Amino acid sequence: MTAGREIGRPILEIDGVSLAFGGVVALQGVSFDVREHEIRAIIGPNGAGKSSMLNVINGVYHPQQGTVAFKGRKRRNVDPHEAAQQGIARTFQNIALFRGMTVLDNIMTGRNLKMKSNFLQQAVYWGAAKREELEHRAKAEAVIDFLEIQHIRKTPVGRLPYGLQKRVELARALAAEPELLLLDEPMAGMNLEEKQDMSRFVLDVNDQMGTSIVLIEHDMSVVMDLSDRVVVLDYGRKIADGTPDEVRNDRGVIDAYLGVAH
Amino acid sequence: MTEQPDTFPRLLLQQARLRPARPAFREKDLGIWQTWTWAQVADEVRILACGLAALGFERGDRLAVIGDNRPRLYWAMMAAQALGGVPVPLYQDAVAVEMAFVLQDADVGFAVVEDQEQVDKLLEVLPQCPRLKHICFDDPRGLRHYRQTELTGFEDLRAAGREFARRSPGFFAGELEKGRPSDVAVILYTSGTTGHPKGVSQTHAAMIQTARVLVAFDGFVDKDEILCYLPMAWVGDFLYSYAQMHVAGLCLNCPESPDTVMTDLREIGPTYYFGPPRVYESILTQVMIRIEDAGWIKRRMFHGFMAVAKRAGMGILEGKSGIPLKDRLLYRLGEILVYGPLKNVLGMSRVRVAYTGGEAIGPDLFDFYRSIGINLKQLYGMTETCVTVCMHASGDVKLETVGPPMPGVEVRIADSGEVLVRSPGLMKEYHKRPDATREAIDAEGFFHTGDAGYFDAGGHLKIIDRAKDVGRLADGTLFAPKYLENKLKFFPYIKEAVCFGHGRDKVCAFINIDMAAIGNWAERRNLPYTGYADLASQSAVLDLVRECVEKANRDLAQDSTLANSQIQRFLVLHKELEADDGELTRTRKVRRRHIADKYAVLVDALYSDRTSCFVETQMRFEDGRSGTVSADLRIVEAKTFGAAAARKAA
Numbered sequence: 087m088t089a090g091r092e093i094g095r096p097i098l099e100i101d102g103v104s105l106a107f108g109g110v111v112a113l114q115g116v117s118f119d120v121r122e123h124e125i126r127a128i129i130g131p132n133g134a135g136k137s138s139m140l141n142v143i144n145g146v147y148h149p150q151q152g153t154v155a156f157k158g159r160k161r162r163n164v165d166p167h168e169a170a171q172q173g174i175a176r177t178f179q180n181i182a183l184f185r186g187m188t189v190l191d192n193i194m195t196g197r198n199l200k201m202k203s204n205f206l207q208q209a210v211y212w213g214a215a216k217r218e219e220l221e222h223r224a225k226a227e228a229v230i231d232f233l234e235i236q237h238i239r240k241t242p243v244g245r246l247p248y249g250l251q252k253r254v255e256l257a258r259a260l261a262a263e264p265e266l267l268l269l270d271e272p273m274a275g276m277n278l279e280e281k282q283d284m285s286r287f288v289l290d291v292n293d294q295m296g297t298s299i300v301l302i303e304h305d306m307s308v309v310m311d312l313s314d315r316v317v318v319l320d321y322g323r324k325i326a327d328g329t330p331d332e333v334r335n336d337r338g339v340i341d342a343y344l345g346v347a348h
Numbered sequence: 349m350t351e352q353p354d355t356f357p358r359l360l361l362q363q364a365r366l367r368p369a370r371p372a373f374r375e376k377d378l379g380i381w382q383t384w385t386w387a388q389v390a391d392e393v394r395i396l397a398c399g400l401a402a403l404g405f406e407r408g409d410r411l412a413v414i415g416d417n418r419p420r421l422y423w424a425m426m427a428a429q430a431l432g433g434v435p436v437p438l439y440q441d442a443v444a445v446e447m448a449f450v451l452q453d454a455d456v457g458f459a460v461v462e463d464q465e466q467v468d469k470l471l472e473v474l475p476q477c478p479r480l481k482h483i484c485f486d487d488p489r490g491l492r493h494y495r496q497t498e499l500t501g502f503e504d505l506r507a508a509g510r511e512f513a514r515r516s517p518g519f520f521a522g523e524l525e526k527g528r529p530s531d532v533a534v535i536l537y538t539s540g541t542t543g544h545p546k547g548v549s550q551t552h553a554a555m556i557q558t559a560r561v562l563v564a565f566d567g568f569v570d571k572d573e574i575l576c577y578l579p580m581a582w583v584g585d586f587l588y589s590y591a592q593m594h595v596a597g598l599c600l601n602c603p604e605s606p607d608t609v610m611t612d613l614r615e616i617g618p619t620y621y622f623g624p625p626r627v628y629e630s631i632l633t634q635v636m637i638r639i640e641d642a643g644w645i646k647r648r649m650f651h652g653f654m655a656v657a658k659r660a661g662m663g664i665l666e667g668k669s670g671i672p673l674k675d676r677l678l679y680r681l682g683e684i685l686v687y688g689p690l691k692n693v694l695g696m697s698r699v700r701v702a703y704t705g706g707e708a709i710g711p712d713l714f715d716f717y718r719s720i721g722i723n724l725k726q727l728y729g730m731t732e733t734c735v736t737v738c739m740h741a742s743g744d745v746k747l748e749t750v751g752p753p754m755p756g757v758e759v760r761i762a763d764s765g766e767v768l769v770r771s772p773g774l775m776k777e778y779h780k781r782p783d784a785t786r787e788a789i790d791a792e793g794f795f796h797t798g799d800a801g802y803f804d805a806g807g808h809l810k811i812i813d814r815a816k817d818v819g820r821l822a823d824g825t826l827f828a829p830k831y832l833e834n835k836l837k838f839f840p841y842i843k844e845a846v847c848f849g850h851g852r853d854k855v856c857a858f859i860n861i862d863m864a865a866i867g868n869w870a871e872r873r874n875l876p877y878t879g880y881a882d883l884a885s886q887s888a889v890l891d892l893v894r895e896c897v898e899k900a901n902r903d904l905a906q907d908s909t910l911a912n913s914q915i916q917r918f919l920v921l922h923k924e925l926e927a928d929d930g931e932l933t934r935t936r937k938v939r940r941r942h943i944a945d946k947y948a949v950l951v952d953a954l955y956s957d958r959t960s961c962f963v964e965t966q967m968r969f970e971d972g973r974s975g976t977v978s979a980d981l982r983i984v985e986a987k988t989f990g991a992a993a994a995r996k997a998a
Contacts, residue, residue: 227378232489237607239379279971290490 415462
């Protein structure tokens with residue numbers, strides 16, 4: 087593991103991003119940045135545009151206005167595929183794994199982008215293809231060890247409880263050795279113990295691998311404990327941005343969450 | 349003939365000389381079994397010993413070892429012994445407070461631990477343990493930001509060791525020379541059903557002699573393999589893994605993680621296996637669950653051939669004559685179709701000897717393993733006697749006994765019925781407890797085990813209960829609670845039972861259901877439930893448990909001395925008994941008295957004529973927080989049987 091966790095320069099800069107689907111405005115002039123080795127949370131009430139924001143970052147949606155700059159390279163329209171190649175990995179709000187495949191195979195798919203040998207070479211499984219496979223397997227095993235899922239290595243994902251599936255999804259994202267990790271509600275639907283485990287893994291990933299993390303989460307205690315800085319969205323607008331303490335005491339945020347007396 | 353090595357470090361060097369290239373340790377890491385040969389291990393231990401010396405470890409110092417079974421932790425024990433120090437393995441799941449007691453009691457100055465979890469616990473109790481100056485950790489994960497001066501990484505320790513060895517090359521050999529067989533080799537803390545644990549000091553001589561007897565008894569050689577998955581702090585692991593590997597040169601395999609033991613077992617295929625009854629039980633439970641879920645062809649085949657195995661298997665295993673040819677042929681076929689594949693899945697294809705001990709084993713369980721051809725044997729012993737008091741010899745195995753005394757061991761039954769033992773494997777003393785030592789070992793050198801038992805006609809020892817637990821009902825009937833509890837626990841649906849009755853007019857019981865077995869049972873019947881407490885309170889479940897209790901009662905009715913101790917009323921507890929709540933010992937034995945005090949309300953209700961009782965209990969969750977659970981428990985009456993009725997029913 088590389089030494090990490092000294093918050094550095096911005097790795098991701100979002101500048102004036104607006105996104106609309108027909109007449110429905112999802113994001114309106116949102117700007118913020120994510121620094122190297124930072125855990126950045128995005129919070130907000132339902133429908134605030136959090137998931138849309140993640141989808142803009144990894145290229146699923148293309149904003150009508152504004153720019154996204156990853157590692158200093160400005161871009162407007164990028165495909166998820168390219169985003170992944172540049173070093174952005176993500177997990178999904180609703181688990182998106184191959185349910186019939188084993189945990190190990192699912193994690194190996196996370197290495198797919200890094201495989202160089204072609205289909206024919208892999209079919210013959212000889213020479214470079216074999217060496218490469220072993221190398222990728224070793225990387226996958228390191229992730230398995232890191233997330234402590236050795237006991238389910240050969241279990242089909244569909245047979246696993248929900249909390250473990252979430253962990254496998256994180257494992258697949260980590261297998262791609264991303265520089266920026268997008269986690270869409272990694273703890274939704276988990277019990278307290280599973281949440282604590284997951285929180286520890288998120289912190290460990292950030293600390294040991296030095297990965298920058300953008301996190302969407304509803305559980306406020308998790309957000310406040312984990313993140314270095316928090317962005318608050320409401321109806322597609324950024325209403326606050328700062329450390330957990332600053333955000334917690336922000337009038338606008340309190341109003342957005344608790345409602346305002348008119 | 350040269351003299352045999354008489355200390356563990358000398359045995360280690362002998363093995364490294366005799367079989368340098370044979371595997372000594374394996375550990376699954378990153379999905380691959382890594383192997384260390386005897387020569388490599390000897391070298392690692394030398395470097396580690398020098399590393400410890402560089403930190404200031406001296407002869408007689410104590411080294412705490414805490415963690416799952418890891419090669420490096422075993423090496424640390426070897427290194428401490430090489431320096432004339434004493435390893436003190438601790439239970440890795442003990443909470444910090446429990447650890448603090450042992451660390452203080454054993455004057456521990458150094459610790460080698462597995463990971464951050466253990467480091468955190470030690471740092472927490474550091475203020476109470478001023479002698480603890482150095483903590484070395486194997487897995488650096490999560491520890492990068494720890495700045496405590498006490499901490500040393502494993503690689504740093506090795507680097508220091510290499511440097512130290514370079515400067516004083518003769519140091520290691522010199523320290524080895526100073527070792528005496530009468531030195532204490534290890535201090536093992538007994539879990540203790542009452543009060544603080546006691547440290548049992550065992551010498552090199554006692555452990556090595558005992559291991560030699562065992563190796564000769566079952567003919568262990570360097571090709572034998574064992575999977576060490578039981579706590580390192582337990583005498584069984586020290587003797588059966590550590591001491592035996594030194595004597596026989598066999599190979600120790602460390603599982604990848606505690607959750608992967610079943611898979612690892614299958615991959616390694618050990619030739620020699622040890623487990624307390626509950627491990628065999630949980631394996632069998634899993635097998636039965638899987639079979640019940642299998643298709644009907646497989647199910648029919650399994651049950652059909654298991655019937656054959658029950659009829660003929662044990663006789664064939666013991667080499668008896670008089671088994672019909674038809675059964676022999678059917679058994680042969682069963683071996684190909686059922687027993688063989690089953691043993692393969694369980695990782696028991698290559699098992700030559702399997703031991704169990706520590707507690708009574710259920711008849712169904714014992715017969716199951718023996719009938720499919722696994723040579724399962726019982727043994728009897730405790731930490732103070734290096735286990736090994738009695739053991740079944742292959743071919744002379746009885747369910748109700750623990751076998752005849754081992755060679756060199758004298759067993760005597762006191763007038764009170766207590767079992768007394770004198771053997772070369774007897775402990776040197778209880779650490780810092782001369783009073784307790786005097787109490788346990790009498791003037792003639794016999795150790796008082798505290799167990800009640802007797803010899804049967806074949807010279808086998810039969811243990812019935814703890815001597816102090818055997819009581820009497822108000823009418824004078826013998827009341828052996830553990831005997832009753834075991835009878836109940838032999839039902840797959842019952843996980844734990846606690847019986848009351850001493851000085852009372854009848855026997856009543858608390859019961860813990862087996863979540864895995866009953867959960868599966870409920871699912872197959874489409875009974876919804878949310879968790880343990882909910883499942884335990886459902887009336888269908890209570891009926892199921894009542895049937896089990898009544899079966900046990902029918903059994904008891906046939907024994908004239910115990911017929912009156914049939915269980916008349918019981919309740920199913922709303923939470924599982926836990927070691928964290930002090931209800932079980934770390935080796936998962938029930939602490940009857942503690943439970944009786946804690947749930948006094950429930951005991952009173954059992955002995956009144958009430959049909960339900962409200963209870964509220966403090967409990968500790970796995971994450972360390974505590975809270976309360978409450979429930980309204982139903983009290984169930986169970987049918988009892990007259991001796992005559994039982995005979996008719998049978």
